[in-house]
Amino acid sequence: MLQFCDRLLTQSILLLQQRLTAIPLFEDFQMIFERDPATRNWLEAVCCYPGLHAILCYRFAHWLHLHNVFFFPRLISHLARLFTGIEIHPAAVLGKGIVIDHGIGVVIGETAIVGDYTLIYQGVTLGGTGKESGKRHPTVGNHVIIGAGAKVLGNIHIGSYARIGAGSIVLRDVPAYCTAVGVPGRNLCQTNPQDSTKSQTHCLEHNQLPDPDATALHRIVHRIEQLEQQVQALKQQSLEFSRNPINATVS
Secondary structure, three states, X not given: OHHXXXXXXXXXXXXXXXXXXXXXXXXXXXHHHHHOOOOOOHHHHHHHOHHHHHHHHHHHHHHHHHOOOOHHHHHHHHHHHHHHOOEEOOOOEEOOOOEEOXXXXXXXXXXXXXXXXXXXXXXXEEEOOOOOOOOOOOEEXXXXXXXXXXXXXXOOEEOOOOEEOOOOEEOOOEOOOEEEEOOOOEEEXXXXXXXXXXXXXXXXXXXXXXXXXXXXXXXXXXXXXXXXHHHHHHHXXXXXXXXXXXXXXXX
């Protein structure tokens, strides 16, 4: 009898976990502890995390929007922006496990699509490039990290496991597993797809992102040093020739 009760309790707990993980908001809450080391307990996450508050308001507003209620979702989005500094249009499509860290200044446009387990830092804009209608905002894949102050503009696609460096302005597609940095954003390197199932904490080290401008300058400086060495060698040969033209000609 005890074994039966224990088995029934175990199955009930597993079923409850499966049901909870199917709820996007539960995944949003759970991912806070994996993404933000400053979060110490669930009470702190619930009461002191504006990114979670904004996503909670968005989930409700989006549900109303899907049921053809349009005014109140916009009002909820407006109030959420006033209280959190984060603006998410009710018509945007956000996957589960979304984390908005710090959050102030984040803007997600009407036709934007954000995949599962995406990490968004403060000051990020997923916006359009003009006043065109239709699909005009980015589509972001799963497990993407968008650094602070980055602007991803237009109807472009950001592949899964991509990284957008802080302060970048991305106007073109970014392939999966790729890193984009700079103004305008340039695709510089690829991460190992085999590491996609591993922890993404290494992707948070934005100070390790490559700097294309610095790399180009280093190459230019290195080339100048080589040319200076060649010029010095030619000067030395010219000096030797002027001192002893006969020996220099023979040699």
